[in-house]
Amino acid sequence: MNKLLIVGTVAFDAIETPFGKTDKILGGAATYIGLSASFFNLQSAIVSVVGGDFPQEHLDLLTSRNIDISGIEIVKEGKTFFWSGLYHNDLNSRDTLVTELNVLADFQPKVPQNFKDAEVVMLGNLHPLVQSSVLDQMETTPKLVVLDTMNFWMDCALPELLDVIKRVDVITINDEEARQLSGEYSLVKAAAKIHTLGPKYVVIKKGEHGALLFHGAEVFFAPALPLEEVFDPTGAGDTFAGGFSGYIAQSENVSFENMKNGIIYGSNLASFCVEKFGTERMVSLNENEVNQRLRQFKALTQFNIEL
């Protein structure tokens, strides 16, 4: 079975949307990535850090999904990373209300020995030096390294971010971040510029407007599934990344054609994530529902014009 190594936050989120608000609930990029990737046939591990305040039940949830948590450091005297956000009415934008780094401030990632030969590495959104450190610890060259990041690191740690971007095969960022990183408004031009920074594959996430996969002059697009209601977008991008990297790890095929399927699986899983608050929907989700929705994605996008 192939191995997927995940690095990212495991955290508390407090979320407010037009539909309601939560207390501190389970969140974090690595949590969403891990839950999403757990729908594939693979061995996964999370590298992260939490405080002594982090409930055992959350860790047990990850273990129950067959995720190796030996790389999640527990700092007994510390507090878990906490993020709080308020979504605006259209759910396309949000304000960050609170960011408490806590134990994340001094985090030194340690890759479990058993995952230093992972075939796929998914670098979730975190300080680029942490992402680099994980790559430094690998003992064999992964078949695929995927990096997710955000505008925050472009503002605060651009040289370190550019260093780690050089080392990855796939970068996933949203449209505004792609424009910021490249200085280009056109996403086609932005992807071309980002290719020159290193990644052979550039995934641009457009939220409710779907996702684009660029590979040189080749391009593939997956729509977001049109939903009656988006309840909470938190974690959708991470769930997308988990579906993409999990599918690639399972199939052990890093061709562009196969990545198209990965983009569809990522979009599929993300379409569930937004249906409830936080990780709630991902926890209740089963394989039948995933397959049923894949049929919807086919009906949504496939056509039959002979040429």
Place this chain on the structure above:
Amino acid sequence: MNKLLIVGTVAFDAIETPFGKTDKILGGAATYIGLSASFFNLQSAIVSVVGGDFPQEHLDLLTSRNIDISGIEIVKEGKTFFWSGLYHNDLNSRDTLVTELNVLADFQPKVPQNFKDAEVVMLGNLHPLVQSSVLDQMETTPKLVVLDTMNFWMDCALPELLDVIKRVDVITINDEEARQLSGEYSLVKAAAKIHTLGPKYVVIKKGEHGALLFHGAEVFFAPALPLEEVFDPTGAGDTFAGGFSGYIAQSENVSFENMKNGIIYGSNLASFCVEKFGTERMVSLNENEVNQRLRQFKALTQFNIEL
């Protein structure tokens, strides 16, 4: 050969985008619809009105595309409808600078006798009473009636608009207009409400974010082709409608499955329209280019997941 009857404006446009500006050039919904539909094997006719100031060369262009212009009334002493618009930097929004109705103010459409049995009727954006009048003049029931409209008529002639919407099979509007017409933010809910107004098929155009086709619980999506540069969006929606209605008229198949192909053809033709100012690109376009780009649409959207 099947007949496509088109009603809409034939006009002068003056356009300013971040890339440049034009003097008065050929424009109008029916012009774009007609040019786009001319890529299909059908007989088409335009019902419209122009003034004595309208150059013969523009009429000759339409005739050269095999479009019957006997339904374009020429009011010798009148002036042609003129619209001028300024696009903002992202090309997703625009300000209307000038709207001179001129001969359009008193327009009474007259359907040529030979097109009163047209299989497909494409009601381009115009006063809903004009659209209704064209339907009143039909002597046989068309296989498909498609209506395009805009927010202006929702603001100024809502009862008349609702009357004509009741009579059509397909409505094409953009996302903001769908929200305005339905009072629903979610496009899935908006389409469901618009179904109850009459149309069995609802097409929601999202500009650079593609187009959705709803039919009850069924939904299909066509992306816009990712382009290095969008030069001028004027006429893209009409070109889309011309490609859709032209394809349906040619194929004489009004099934949902076939409408998917129509949506792809519409998106394909619209992707050319935006590459140059006004009708310039549609006039130079040839069939090989259309087919080549259809291959790009396939590569962009088709994937192979077995279920």
